[in-house]
Amino acid sequence: MAIVRDGIFLEQNRPNRSQFRVGRRSAVKPVIVVHTAESGTDRAGADPKAENVANFIQTRSTAGSYHLLGDADSIIQLVRFSNEAFQDGTGSNRWAIGISLAMNAADWTSISSSRRDELTDTAAQMASIAADWLVSQGLEAPAARRISKSESDRSSASGFISHAERDPSRRSDPGRNFPWSDFLDRYQLLVSGQRTEDQLARELQRLIGVSADGDIGPISLAALNRNWLGRDETFDASVADTFMNNPALITWVQKRLIELNGAELEPDGEFGAQTERAVIQYLDRSGIVAAESYVSLLETR
Ligand SMILES: [Zn+2]
Structure with a gap:
């Protein structure tokens, strides 16, 4: 399990330009958009990429952020879930939660199987943290399934969608080879374990x-x-x-x-x-x- 860093990074480290919107313009739904940060991939040992990407987001001059950012060994909350992260240009910011792995979408097939396990596990852990928050708000945990763009836009939507499926002309993350079924299985175990x-x-x-x-x-x-x-x-x-x-x-x-x-x-x-x-x-x-x-x-x- 990755270590979850304390605090909200972009509140403790004020970004150079606005990287989140305080409050949400629409009610949050149990829908999670999955990203990779396209920041390079660390292949072995201690993984500094989430920390590096958090620092990049703090200093970048363009908009782009997530609620949760993770790598092989740590998770950083950049934006609190009740605020909008600037994670998707197709309209989901107002009601979705965005989670991101600090790696490249193209690297799923070239990393070691142990690295793939660690990163997949971090993604599932981030999803379960988001699910816990949704449940604390009286909503349900996102269903352990992929949903299409049109499904994700419905008010009754529940589940997971890639950034690529939200924005196919501009994005490909988290990659064609993102291990969806392994990710959803791990998420399911974490979430069902939490529902007594x-x-x-x-x-x-x-x-x-x-x-x-x-x-x-x-x-x-x-x-x-x-x-x-x-x-x-x-x-x-x-x-x-x-x-x-x-x-x-x-x-x-x-x-x-x-x-x-x-x-x-x-x-x-x-x-x-x-x-x-x-x-x-x-x-x-x-x-x-x-x-x-x-x-x-x-x-x-
Ligand atoms: Zn993305």
Whole structure:
């Protein structure tokens, strides 16, 4: 794990020109834009690149910054998450979080596998720091998936996008060979480790509209069992409609199915045939959904 430096670098070291905007013009979303800083790549041993790039950003005369900047062994917060970093010229600054590795996008295939591991791990650590902050603001952690530019522009967006996909005519970072699946796996482990069963239980209770005490007791179980798939004799169609029309709850279940069972789903808040298949596959091969099965959706890895 990289060391996270104390403080906000560009507040402690005033930049020569403005490198962030105080406050945000739009509400922040759980979307992270991934960059490389194109500052050269350090290939072995102690890695000074994040420190070098932070100093460059402080003194540069053009706009360009990120919220978090990392290298093989350290992470520097340049801009606080509640402010806009100047990380993307296509309009995401107002609602996205920008993270950057102090390396060159073209170097993923020429660095050693241990260096690649360290840098990928730093990227995942930066993403989880950003996710923690989003959760502290009452938002969700970004979903562990890549999203397209048009998806990222939606108000319901959640996930990761490269700077190249935001700005294909001008940028290629973090590179064609950025190890996306390894990065997302590492991020997922960090984030799911941070969401305790208690937090997940409260999250689910808020979604189903029962008192969020973190204890999935008889009331929560009855509500879920009676009203979710409802394939047993206690099925109550009228209340089931309410549940089926709760996109936030459906999205929560879809994300848990992806996290826990690798379900091939888009977490879109719609309970279609694919989601139903994934639920049955995960919960109970017989098609009968038991109350205990819902609790297993709460299990952290
Ligand atoms: Zn970039």
